[in-house]
Amino acid sequence: MVTLLLSLVIIYQGERYEIPEVSGYVNVADLQEVIGFSTRWDREKKFLYIKKNMELKLMPDNTFFEAGKEVYQLSKPMKLIEGKLMLHRETLPELLSLLTGEEFFEKGGTIYAGRNVNVLGVDIEEKKGVTKVKIKIKGNLRFYYEGKDTLWKLTIFDAVPTPGMVLIPKGFVKKVKMEEKENYILFTFVIKDGNKDVDVRKDKDAIIFEVKEREKREIKTIVIDAGHGGKDPGAIGPSGLKEKYVTLDVAKKLAAILKRKGFNIIMTRTDDTFIPLKERTRIADEARADLFISIHCNAVPKRKKKEVKKGVEVYFLSAAKTDWERAVEARENSSIEFEKTNSVPVPELEYILWDLAQNIFLEESSELAIAIQEELCKTTGLYNRGVKQANFYVLRLNYMPAVLVEIGFISNPHEEKLLKSSSFREKIAEGIARGIERFVREYEKKY
Ligand SMILES: [Zn+2]
Structure with missing residues (x-):
């Protein structure tokens, strides 16, 4: 009889193991060291019990075996050779998969496992x-x-x-x-x-x-996101005006104008409730909307209270660049602090991915930002601070052009007064709507 002395390679949980193999058979004890299961050998009845995630019961020279309460059959039985219990390599993927609950498979003579095929x-x-x-x-x-x-x-x-x-x-x-x-x-x-x-x-x-x-592309569905809400008031003006109130009213007015123009509108909130940032992006992605407009009021940071800033800024997504862009980003993202219940830190890779996912739409987002910025300033007479880029949470994950509009400084007493007036908020909504319409006209010409 010719015995072939070889070794079997097993890749388990990223590690590579080599165990001796005799004519296709490997020792259960060698497998045990690799996989880490427990065994019990019933000498009288000749039952071998192997246990990890599930218990298997095998008998030498018998192709039938039990796993849990089920009976299975092997292509080759376990053997008792010179006092050693040996399993055939062919049977290992099935046996080990049942034993561990992980998926084992054979490819080019090597047995792989550790991660499930998905x-x-x-x-x-x-x-x-x-x-x-x-x-x-x-x-x-x-x-x-x-x-x-x-x-x-x-x-x-x-x-x-x-x-x-x-x-x-x-x-x-x-x-x-x-x-x-x-x-x-x-x-x-x-x-x-x-x-x-x-x-x-x-x-x-x-x-x-x-x-x-290629179909003719149209913009039909627009998500309007009123910033903050509920327990998150956003920025608060010197006389006590809350950002969450202004953004909701402008969002409603903008929705009414765009609906009249035939757009399909989805709002992330229609009353004073708290909506986590993640939920806002989920609403937009799920609706497979064509545009995403988030509405906010600007404010200078508390420690720079004396500084007076004014005017309109429209943002689209990127890694923040200037100090000011970073400051606005930190403030608008701070809504996450209100989401303590599920504040799982996001790994670096995810941030990069979100940025990349948006790449396709960056050019369109920047065009949308420019159109809104210009039309909004023209309509309201507010100072034009220009289009900016920052890494706003709410602008990530949206597979569509997305912008965040800072409609004026609530921290500036003069602009706070304007933001308090319903007719001025109507003007803001009109300006944003004009910007959107201009973008839509240019966009639909391209496709
Ligand atoms: Zn805000």
Whole structure:
């Protein structure tokens, strides 16, 4: 008899192990050191009990075994060779998956585990001028995409693909490539012609990358976000005027004007309630709105109370640049302090992703900001402080052009007085509406 002396490689929880293998069989004791389970050998009955997440009961030379209360069958039975209990390598993925509750699989002679496979497969289908790449996933995986013209990239985080996935280009997808990185996978798509519409979205158990003939793009749905509310008053003016009150009224007036013009309006709040920043962005993303307008009043920081500032600023997203932009950013983001209940620190990577997710819309956001800034100053006569960039929480995560309008300084006694007047707030709403309309006209000409 020829015995082959080899070793079996197991990748478990990121570590690489080599255990001796004899004619395809490995010693249970060697496996135990790698996986860390407990064993009990009933000499009389010849039962081997192995326990980790679940208990398995095996017998030498018997292909049937029990896991929990279920009976399973192995392709090759456990053997008792020279006093050692041995399992065949072929049976390990099934046995170890049941034992640990993790997914083990074999690829090129190596056994992998430690992380569950959560990308199950990719289908590319073509139907009536729409090419749909369906990436079937398990659970809720975060993804991010960017691209232009013919080249698009889709990153799926914490993804573990099924080994040996096949990708066959079809329809508008001319080439497709998948790369496995440490904790993400990257798909690269090459699209036929540069004049297609690409949409990436999460469906029930799939991430869909869809390519179709470019449609005429229209702006229909606008989210209006009245800053602050409820227990978060926002900035407070010298005579006691609260930002949350002014922003809500301007938001309502703006909504009324835009509704008359035929837009579909969604408001993040319509009364004096506290809405966490995360919830505001969720509302916008879920509505798949076309524009997001957040309304706020400006104020100088408390320690610089003597400083008098005036005028209008419109912001779009970026990492803050000047000290002033940073100060405004800190103040508007401070609403998070009111969200103590779920204030989980956000890792650095997430911030970067949010920035990147917005990249596609940065150019449009900046055009929207300029249009609102100019029209608002023209309509109200307020001082034009220019368009600025800051890293506002509420502007992240929105897959649409998004701006934050600082409609004037509530800390400035003169502007506080103006903000107190309902007719002036009507003017502000009109100015913002004009800016939006101007942007929409220019935008729809492009598509
Ligand atoms: Zn504010």
